[in-house]
Amino acid sequence: MTVSAVHAHRGSPDPASGARENTLEAFFRARLLGADGVELDVRRTADGALAVHHDPDIRGVGPLHTLVADQLPESVARLPDALDACQGLTVNIELKNLPGEPGFDPDERMAREVADLVTATGRESSVVISSFWPGSLDAVRDAGPALATGLLVASWFDPTACVAMALEHGCTAVHPHASLLDESLMNGAREAGLAVATWTLNDPAQIHAAAGFGVATVITDDVTMALAALGRL
DSSP states (O other): OOOOEEEEETSOOBGGGTBOTTSHHHHHHHHHHTOSEEEEEEEEOTTOOEEEOSSSEETTTEEGGGOOGGGSOTTSOBHHHHHHHTTTSEEEEEEOOOTTSTTOOTTOHHHHHHHHHHHHTTOGGGEEEEESOHHHHHHHHHHOTTSEEEEEEOTTSOHHHHHHHHHHTTOSEEEEBGGGOOHHHHHHHHHHTOEEEEBOOOSHHHHHHHHHHTOSEEEESOHHHHHHHTTOO
């Protein structure tokens, strides 16, 4: 087994206890379960707050990009607080800014602000910033050339092209969907010097397969299962 890290997908939510995904409670729980890091999502409010939330809309409240920080529900964390909650863990910050989504910002203000925050808080060595949208990764690179970035790759993308695209945009990692993992992709990533993190693995067989390929990081909804599958409990 060569997997070096297990990351909790949107933290480790627990519906039974009321801990929702992408909340401070979910991040604290991921730490308690033994995760090496967490993956979380960030969107920008109308007044520039960096809100930790996956979907473009907040149910019962409205489109996040139209809200100001004071209108956010208490459960929606701000990125600075999330980073504080994840001290000692690696944090994979996914930037949510895609063409076609409500509130898409072609000026990439959020990407630059996230890069500035990571640098200002001294978290350069423990944060990777990821996105499906290369423009966001370009903006991060411009704002913080030393920051680690990862190109997220959806299941429908051509796996033979993702390594070249990651290199084209100055990434240090490629983050393919688990269905794309194969020897060709892994060999290409190794030759290019790119780390590989794959998502979202919720079955021991998937964990074993990823370990066999030698990926650096698995992202999972079930931290305990992943650690057990890797013999780390």
